[in-house]
Amino acid sequence: MAVNSLIKELISYFKAYAEGFHARNGTQIAEFYCTPRISMRADASMHCCKSRPETERFFQGVADTYYEEGLRRSETKNPEVVPVGGRSLLATMDWAFSRGDGTLLKQWRQS
Numbered sequence: 001m002a003v004n005s006l007i008k009e010l011i012s013y014f015k016a017y018a019e020g021f022h023a024r025n026g027t028q029i030a031e032f033y034c035t036p037r038i039s040m041r042a043d044a045s046m047h048c049c050k051s052r053p054e055t056e057r058f059f060q061g062v063a064d065t066y067y068e069e070g071l072r073r074s075e076t077k078n079p080e081v082v083p084v085g086g087r088s089l090l091a092t093m094d095w096a097f098s099r100g101d102g103t104l105l106k107q108w109r110q111s
Contacts (some may be wrong), residue, residue, distance in 0.1 A: 001074065006081040006083070006087035006089060007079050007081050010077060010079055010081055010089075010091050010093075011076065013032075014076050014093070015076075016032075017029070017032050017089075018074045019030075020032070020059070020063070021062075021063045021066055021071065021074065022071075022072075022073075022074070022107075023063075024055060024060070024063045024064060025063065026056040026058070026059040026060025026061070026062075027056045027060075029056075029060075029063060030052060030053050030055040030056040030059055031033055032033055033049075033055050033059075035049060035050065035051055035052050035054075036048065036049060036050045036051070037040070037049050037055060039058075042108065051085055066097065068072075068101040069105060069106075070100070070105050071097045071098075071099070072098065072099055072100040073097070073098040073099075073100075073102075074095065074096065074097050074098070075095070075097055075098070076094065076096075076097045077093065077094040078092045078093055078094045078109075079092070080092045080093070081095040082095065091093075092109065092110065092111040093101060093109070093110065094107065094108070094109050095107060096108055097110055
């Protein structure tokens with residue numbers, strides 16, 4: 001698959017992922033993860049979820065926290081895709097979270 005096609009697919013994938021946070025739906029967000037899983041958060045904390053229900057509860061808490069902080073809109077920019085073999089890729093992009101009034105809540109680059 002060509003890199004431009006991968007980028008289009010990636011943008012669509014992460015748009016659907018972000019919709020779970022906007023809907024504050026931990027179950028919807030968890031669908032994007034395999035279990036067991038490990039996550040390193042921006043505060044350098046590590047979280048291990050051994051089951052789907054643990055993953056759903058974890059992301060429900062994350063979504064609720066983002067909402068309490070003011071998240072109402074998210075945007076991704078500058079996607080980069082590096083194919084890794086025939087069935088994997090490394091995706092990197094900038095994320096921006098905004099409040100309802102459009103002011104920036106937080107931004108970061110993530111792979």
